[in-house]
Structure formats: C-alpha cells, structure tokens
Amino acid sequence: MLAKEAVIVRDALDPSISESAQRVRAALEEKGLETPMAGNGLSDEQKRLKIESAMREVMDTLGLDLSDDSLCDTPKRIAKMYVDEIFGGLDYRKFPKITQIENKMRLDQPVQVSDISLTSTCEHHFVTIDGTATVSYIPKDTVLGLSKINRLVGFFAQRPQVQERLTQQVLVAIQTLTGSEDVAVSINATHYCVKARGIRDTNSYTKTSALGGKFLEDAELRRQFFA
Ligand SMILES: Nc1nc2c(ncn2[C@@H]2O[C@H](COP(=O)(O)OP(=O)(O)OP(=O)(O)O)[C@@H](O)[C@H]2O)c(=O)[nH]1
Ligand SMILES: [Zn+2]
Known part of the structure; x- marks a missing residue:
C-alpha cells in the first residue's frame, strides 16, 4: 500500500489528472475535507477483479447459488x-473538464x-x-x-459520502475553480439507510448547506438563496 503523500506526489505527475482536479484536491486536503483515502495504487482492472472476488464471497456466504x-x-x-x-469520483482522473470563460460581462450577481x-x-x-x-x-x-456545476456535483456524489461532506466538497471545488469565495450550496436528500432499513422512515429527508463569502455576510443574499 502506498502512503497517502506518495499517492499525491504520483498523481501530481500524472498528466491524466487535470490541473483543475489537482487544485481542487489540494484545497480539500488543506481544509480537511477530502474523502478519507488510503491509496493502494491498484489499477481499475485490479480493483474490478478484487471486488468481483469479494462479492462472490459475500453472495456465497449468504447462501446464494x-x-x-x-x-x-x-x-x-x-x-x-x-x-x-457509483464510486468513479474517487479517481481524480475522472474529474470533469472545467470550461471557464473570462468575465468580460463583469457579472457581479449570483x-x-x-x-x-x-x-x-x-x-x-x-x-x-x-x-x-x-x-x-x-x-x-x-x-x-453551466453544465460544469452539475458535473462537479456529480463527481463528488460518485463517492461513498456523508451528505455534510458532499456539500462542503462542492463548495470548496467551486470556490477553488472560480477564485470566488461567494458560493452557496444546498442539498436535500433522502437516505435509503433511513428509508429502507433501520428506522424505516419513508418521509423524512435531510437538508444541508455550505456557504462562503457574501452568502455568509449578507442576510438578504442568503434569504434569496434559500427562498
Ligand atoms: N450525519 C450523517 N449521518 C448519516 C448520513 N448517512 C447516514 N448517516 C447515519 O449514520 C449513522 C450510523 O450509525 P450506526 O449506529 O453506526 O449505524 P446503525 O446501527 O445502522 O444505525 P441505524 O441507522 O440507526 O440503524 C446512522 O445514524 C445513519 O442515519 C449522512 O449523510 N450524514
Ligand atoms: Zn447510511
């Protein structure tokens, strides 16, 4: 198993990991918001083979034919x-291509x-x-x-997650890529671990939000975002 630092150094030299992906990852690491990873250096094919074998064991143990x-x-x-x-977002080589254009319009509204x-x-x-x-x-x-916002949400959603971390990761990714602190993210979601097992609550859902810059400072802007 490779140490986390060794994986980061290796990935920094990997041309298939974009500069945008590297910057976002560094920002998440710095803020302690990166998904806990213990990088094992396995290729996708090696991972598929190992998981297939482990799932065979699980099904066999359950007594399935x-x-x-x-x-x-x-x-x-x-x-x-x-x-x-569903876990493709653990691999920064799959980070979306981020297209940005210069703000010639001098947009200053959300x-x-x-x-x-x-x-x-x-x-x-x-x-x-x-x-x-x-x-x-x-x-x-x-x-x-615009579609890059959906793609960034999709990338971080394709990981094992807790909703709070997912919300923060999207915030930091957009702040890092745009250079703007003024970002707000909210997520409403149903958790099937709450709905389909355990407490089996079919109605409740969870709301989380992460706010930066003016969205924290300006109550009216915040009100508009949540409206
Ligand atoms: N904060 C947070 N908790 C989550 C999220 N998804 C699932 N959980 C909770 O994680 C907790 C895990 O608790 P445990 O007591 O270890 O697991 P459990 O015995 O299966 O718990 P029950 O779901 O209450 O049956 C549960 O309360 C889940 O509802 C999430 O996105 N955020
Ligand atoms: Zn759960």
Whole structure:
C-alpha cells in the first residue's frame, strides 16, 4: 500500500489528472475535507477483479447459488458499478473538464443552478442517497460553463459520502475553480439507510448547506438563496 503523500506526489505527475482536479484536491486536503483515502495504487482492472472476488464471497456466504444464470454475473456487475460508476469520483482522473470563460460581462450577481439531480451512496451502509442540489456563485474573474456545476456535483456524489461532506466538497471545488469565495450550496436528500432499513422512515429527508463569502455576510443574499 502506498502512503497517502506518495499517492499525491504520483498523481501530481500524472498528466491524466487535470490541473483543475489537482487544485481542487489540494484545497480539500488543506481544509480537511477530502474523502478519507488510503491509496493502494491498484489499477481499475485490479480493483474490478478484487471486488468481483469479494462479492462472490459475500453472495456465497449468504447462501446464494452463484451458478444460477441470473446471479452468476452479479459479482462482476457490482465490481464494474463500483469502480466505473457509483464510486468513479474517487479517481481524480475522472474529474470533469472545467470550461471557464473570462468575465468580460463583469457579472457581479449570483448565478444559480437549482434542483440538480443527485444520487450518491451513504458511506455507512453503502445504500443510495437520492436528492437534489442547488448551487449559486457570484462570478469574479471567470464564469463557469453551466453544465460544469452539475458535473462537479456529480463527481463528488460518485463517492461513498456523508451528505455534510458532499456539500462542503462542492463548495470548496467551486470556490477553488472560480477564485470566488461567494458560493452557496444546498442539498436535500433522502437516505435509503433511513428509508429502507433501520428506522424505516419513508418521509423524512435531510437538508444541508455550505456557504462562503457574501452568502455568509449578507442576510438578504442568503434569504434569496434559500427562498
Ligand atoms: N450525519 C450523517 N449521518 C448519516 C448520513 N448517512 C447516514 N448517516 C447515519 O449514520 C449513522 C450510523 O450509525 P450506526 O449506529 O453506526 O449505524 P446503525 O446501527 O445502522 O444505525 P441505524 O441507522 O440507526 O440503524 C446512522 O445514524 C445513519 O442515519 C449522512 O449523510 N450524514
Ligand atoms: Zn447510511
């Protein structure tokens, strides 16, 4: 297993990790908001093979018949889903390409993207978190391509998460990329670990928010964001 510092140095030299991704990661590390990772240096293919084998063990332990034609490929499907889909955001090589344009329009009012659909995975139970995110920022020197906001939410959602950390990670990513402290993020989500097991509450949902710069200082701006 490689030490965390060694992984960061290796990734800094990896041309498939964009400069934007490296800056966001450094900012998260500095603020103690990075997802806890113990980088093991495995390739995606090595990860798929190991997870497939582990899932085979889990299913076998549950007493499922792995020779059944409906079940036999499930370990492989789960391995692919974890590495390439629902946990793809653990790999900064998959960080979205961030397009920004110079703020020639001198925009100084909030740009808000509301109700971004989001699915993530609860890191305590590995079941779905299903919700929406709303992101607002006041541009400084550059303006972000709108879809990039959805993509950034999607990237950090594709990790095992707690909703509070996910909300903060999106905030820091947008602050880092735009150079503007004036960012607000809110997430409303249903946790299937609360809905489908445990307390089995089918109604409740969780609201979190993370605010920076003028959104913290200006009550009217904050009111508009939450309105
Ligand atoms: N703060 C926070 N907690 C979460 C999130 N997702 C799940 N949890 C909680 O994580 C906690 C884990 O508690 P444990 O007592 O270790 O787990 P458990 O025995 O399965 O708990 P129950 O869900 O109450 O049955 C639970 O209270 C979950 O509801 C999240 O995004 N944020
Ligand atoms: Zn959970």
